[in-house]
Amino acid sequence: MVDPRIKVDFDGHLAAITVARPERLNALDIDMLKALSAACDEVEANAEIRVAILTGEGKAFSAGGDIKAWGGMTPNEFGHAWVRFGHRVFERLATLRMPLIAAINGHALGGGLELAIAADIRIAERHVKIGLPETGLGMVPGWSGTQRLVRRAGAQVVRRMVLGGEVFSADEAAALGLVDHVVDTGQALAAARDCAARIAARGPAALEVAKLMIATANGEDNGTAVEALGSILVAKTGDLREGLAAFSEKRATKFAGEW
Structure with missing residues (x-):
């Protein structure tokens, strides 16, 4: 409401x-x-x-x-x-x-x-x-x-x-x-x-990541910040794209370690 x-x-x-x-x-x-x-x-x-x-x-x-x-x-x-x-x-x-x-x-x-x-x-x-x-x-x-x-x-x-x-x-x-x-x-x-x-006017991705990094340095919910940073990083990798494609196509994954 x-x-x-x-x-x-x-x-x-x-x-x-x-x-x-x-x-x-x-x-x-x-x-x-x-x-x-x-x-x-x-x-x-x-x-x-x-x-x-x-x-x-x-x-x-x-x-x-x-x-x-x-x-x-x-x-x-x-x-x-x-x-x-x-x-x-x-x-x-x-x-x-x-x-x-x-x-x-x-x-x-x-x-x-x-x-x-x-x-x-x-x-x-x-x-x-x-x-x-x-x-x-x-x-x-x-x-x-x-x-x-x-x-x-x-x-x-x-x-x-x-x-x-x-x-x-x-x-x-x-x-x-x-x-x-x-x-x-x-x-x-x-x-x-x-x-x-x-x-x-600054880079939006850099702003978001920098905010998390500063919060981590200041001891503000370190676990959440670390997981968020890690998740953002992994979500942008070729490995995730391959994993999702393999799941959708019902085949074995072929990870290339692409960052």
């Missing part, structure tokens, strides 16, 4: 995914998480897409998980239907085959920061505030804030947010490596589109 609060737009080689629930600061609920996962499938299925942008509608990027969506859950529901499912969705975003740019047009707190950190490149507007306030509610970050965020920005930065409750400005976040570029208010999406144009 399509959820209008998650929008997907295509423009040439560019896809834009927009979290569109401005009246709730783009806070996510279960249906939106499902739609976000479906959006990833839709973007990846479009062979023309070489780069994607993730942003929020209105004055926020995302306030994270909607407390009304999970506040009444049992511990079991919270752990599985909410935290683990959300983690899988964010992992889906992080492992898109094409580079993903987060245009952080407003505050990114809690799950909103975890959403942004799934992107390969983050561009934040100067007024933005960034933090992980979960421990103030008696909970912990559950959508990769203590995992992917540590790998990408460093453990000490995460300690300051999670343990110390620090909230950073965009400029502070850039100095700490939480975001890559800071732009004036209202300019994040335009800057992301400029960045996307530069990326889209």
Whole structure:
């Protein structure tokens, strides 16, 4: 079922995914998480897409998980239907085959920061505030804030947010490596589109493979990345073509070791 609060737009080689629930600061609920996962499938299925942008509608990027969506859950529901499912969705975003740019047009707190950190490149507007306030509610970050965020920005930065409750400005976040570029208010999406144009001009196969190689070097799901790289390589060989032909023709294979 399509959820209008998650929008997907295509423009040439560019896809834009927009979290569109401005009246709730783009806070996510279960249906939106499902739609976000479906959006990833839709973007990846479009062979023309070489780069994607993730942003929020209105004055926020995302306030994270909607407390009304999970506040009444049992511990079991919270752990599985909410935290683990959300983690899988964010992992889906992080492992898109094409580079993903987060245009952080407003505050990114809690799950909103975890959403942004799934992107390969983050561009934040100067007024933005960034933090992980979960421990103030008696909970912990559950959508990769203590995992992917540590790998990408460093453990000490995460300690300051999670343990110390620090909230950073965009400029502070850039100095700490939480975001890559800071732009004036209202300019994040335009800057992301400029960045996307530069990326889209590069070799799409090289982009996809390089993204996997960097993820492997950073310790991000090494097994998946290695299998993906190996599968892509083998799929382009003459051996696979011969294997498929032999299967179809019901004959013995004649592998030539053609790369």
